[in-house]
Amino acid sequence: MQAQYVDFGEDLKMHKGDFAVGDIDNDGDLDIIFSGEEDGPWHEVGAIMLNDGIGNFTLQEGDRVIRMGRSGNIQFGDIDGDGDLDVIFGGHGDGRSRGIALNDGHGVFTLADEERYPIGEDEVVSCGFADFNLDGLLDYYFFSNNKGMLDQCILYFQQPDGSFEPSTESFGKYKWYEPEVTIVDFDNDGYPDIFVTCHSDNVGHKISALFKNDGFGVFAYFAGSDIGGENINYYHANGTSSWGDINGDGYPDLLLNGDQPNGGDGDGNFRVWQNLNGMSFLLKQEYSKIRQGSVGNGSVLVDWDNDGKLDFFMGGWNFIDGKQQTALYLGTDPATFTFVKSSLSDSFFLPGVSEQGYRIADLNGDNKADLLFCGWGSIGRRVAGYLFSNVSTASTTPVAPTGLKAEIDTGDEVMVTLSWEAPASEAGKYGTTYNLALKNTTTGKWFYNPMAVVVGGEKNGWRKIGGRMGNVFYNKRYELYDLPEGNYEWTVQAINGAYFGGAFAEIQKFTIGNPSGIYKIDAYKPKVYASGNTLKVKGDANAVQSLKIYGVIGVTLASKTFTGNTEMELPAGVYIVELVKTGATPFRTKVLVK
Numbered sequence: 001m002q003a004q005y006v007d008f009g010e011d012l013k014m015h016k017g018d019f020a021v022g023d024i025d026n027d028g029d030l031d032i033i034f035s036g037e038e039d040g041p042w043h044e045v046g047a048i049m050l051n052d053g054i055g056n057f058t059l060q061e062g063d064r065v066i067r068m069g070r071s072g073n074i075q076f077g078d079i080d081g082d083g084d085l086d087v088i089f090g091g092h093g094d095g096r097s098r099g100i101a102l103n104d105g106h107g108v109f110t111l112a113d114e115e116r117y118p119i120g121e122d123e124v125v126s127c128g129f130a131d132f133n134l135d136g137l138l139d140y141y142f143f144s145n146n147k148g149m150l151d152q153c154i155l156y157f158q159q160p161d162g163s164f165e166p167s168t169e170s171f172g173k174y175k176w177y178e179p180e181v182t183i184v185d186f187d188n189d190g191y192p193d194i195f196v197t198c199h200s201d202n203v204g205h206k207i208s209a210l211f212k213n214d215g216f217g218v219f220a221y222f223a224g225s226d227i228g229g230e231n232i233n234y235y236h237a238n239g240t241s242s243w244g245d246i247n248g249d250g251y252p253d254l255l256l257n258g259d260q261p262n263g264g265d266g267d268g269n270f271r272v273w274q275n276l277n278g279m280s281f282l283l284k285q286e287y288s289k290i291r292q293g294s295v296g297n298g299s300v301l302v303d304w305d306n307d308g309k310l311d312f313f314m315g316g317w318n319f320i321d322g323k324q325q326t327a328l329y330l331g332t333d334p335a336t337f338t339f340v341k342s343s344l345s346d347s348f349f350l351p352g353v354s355e356q357g358y359r360i361a362d363l364n365g366d367n368k369a370d371l372l373f374c375g376w377g378s379i380g381r382r383v384a385g386y387l388f389s390n391v392s393t394a395s396t397t398p399v400a401p402t403g404l405k406a407e408i409d410t411g412d413e414v415m416v417t418l419s420w421e422a423p424a425s426e427a428g429k430y431g432t433t434y435n436l437a438l439k440n441t442t443t444g445k446w447f448y449n450p451m452a453v454v455v456g457g458e459k460n461g462w463r464k465i466g467g468r469m470g471n472v473f474y475n476k477r478y479e480l481y482d483l484p485e486g487n488y489e490w491t492v493q494a495i496n497g498a499y500f501g502g503a504f505a506e507i508q509k510f511t512i513g514n515p516s517g518i519y520k521i522d523a524y525k526p527k528v529y530a531s532g533n534t535l536k537v538k539g540d541a542n543a544v545q546s547l548k549i550y551g552v553i554g555v556t557l558a559s560k561t562f563t564g565n566t567e568m569e570l571p572a573g574v575y576i577v578e579l580v581k582t583g584a585t586p587f588r589t590k591v592l593v594k
């Protein structure tokens with residue numbers, strides 16, 4: 001049976017794009033956000049597509065605030081800890097092409113205030129979320145083209161009050177062009193590291209380099225894991241790095257493609273590197289010859305056929321065949337890192353693409369990984385769409401990890417060590433990662449939002465995002481520092497090589513300090529509605545509240561402070577309303593004024 005290919009349509013064709021797949025409206029299925037480039041003349045194109053639960057998508061109405069443009073990233077994370085999926089995005093675009101978009105819990109996004117969530121001043125190539133300094137608070141990064149300037153690669157560290165402090169300590173000295181950034185704990189020490197491929201003016205050629213985290217969010221070039229060593233032809237840029245445990249030793253291995261410094265016969269080759277216990281890398285396989293022609297998202301490691309071994313998709317311009325290609329390579333011998341090009345690569349109803357973007361997600365709920373893609377197609381035009389899997393066997397989700405334990409050290413600084421044991425179901429399988437859930441139940445704030453259903457019967461473990469490894473990578477032991485006082489609940493799930501999550505283990509609890517005097521964040525739910533051309537708000541009669549009115553593209557149109565109730569006359573249109581009360585999570589909603 002032929003795999004089913006669905007095109008988003010002529011108005012949504014793009015290349016050099018990215019997808020983020022997640023349940024943005026909390027209705028139990030995976031929706032799609034995407035953005036990229038279209039020519040004639042150049043302009044951004046993209047959409048937010050809402051899922052009906054069985055893989056049929058409809059366009060979300062209203063203007064989008066998430067407009068990445070070309071050669072960038074769109075990624076989910078719960079940056080404000082309120083439990084829903086927020087978005088960070090950045091790329092080359094017309095107008096605003098970078099930012100953080102906050103979700104109201106119903107899939108309506110508002111651009112975050114730049115004073116609270118700074119985003120830098122230059123066009124962004126790579127961005128994303130991670131807890132870089134292990135304090136439980138989600139941080140983020142924006143890496144830009146240097147354009148002859150320093151301090152264009154910035155980490156933003158979240159502070160206990162929810163503000164963010166920029167830092168160029170680790171990467172401010174580098175002059176990079178089109179840095180492709182991947183967050184991965186390559187040495188399993190519990191600290192998220194950074195892998196970069198780009199052209200570097202510092203060394204005068206393309207580089208592929210790991211930067212090791214010291215545990216406090218400071219990164220240094222790690223020569224011990226130098227990809228390629230003295231062979232400059234092993235470096236790549238204008239491509240993609242994809243990570244996964246191919247041989248089952250517990251360390252993430254590397255699939256790397258892109259242009260090479262000297263061009264020539266090796267330009268466009270893609271290579272598989274074995275991670276030698278986080279100490280060095282060994283070239284295991286080399287394939288030719290497909291050139292991506294853009295930055296990021298151009299390959300993906302996934303257990304596509306659900307046989308417990310990792311496979312990969314690779315695309316680009318095939319020098320040998322003289323056309324664009326999307327190729328599926330099936331893992332046949334994990335011990336020798338052997339992959340064989342599948343005959344399915346030529347039988348898909350799927351155009352080959354270059355300047356591509358790929359993402360993996362189960363779009364129709366059949367427990368099989370589906371493929372989203374965009375790019376310049378072999379059929380002579382840009383394309384964007386998805387391929388439903390037709391493999392015969394569905395993915396079997398892992399059982400819950402066991403032996404959960406929390407150890408608290410209250411020395412000069414509080415350190416919490418969380419540990420667990422691998423589930424027996426993952427023995428002999430490859431690519432298993434772990435997803436931590438950690439919440440301060442005293443304040444109601446998520447510290448590690450697993451972006452998955454933690455409880456819920458048959459839904460326990462269902463992931464609200466698609467195609468991503470767990471948030472603590474391959475670790476089964478994780479240290480956190482200086483968590484604030486409070487009562488905490490935590491648990492963990494295993495994620496298999498097809499990115500499906502198993503059930504969470506039974507919820508565990510621990511306490512730091514004396515949380516009895518901490519004020520609990522309440523659920524602030526004012527009544528907001530329109531009557532004619534008047535916006536009316538019924539708030540808390542005993543509290544001072546602030547009101548901001550945004551246009552649907554994120555521009556602030558009006559603001560005021562009030563106690564109790566308020567109202568405001570507005571022209572006809574669609575507005576985003578944000579209300580803030582001290583001690584409560586912000587409330588956001590969309591209102592139509594007629």
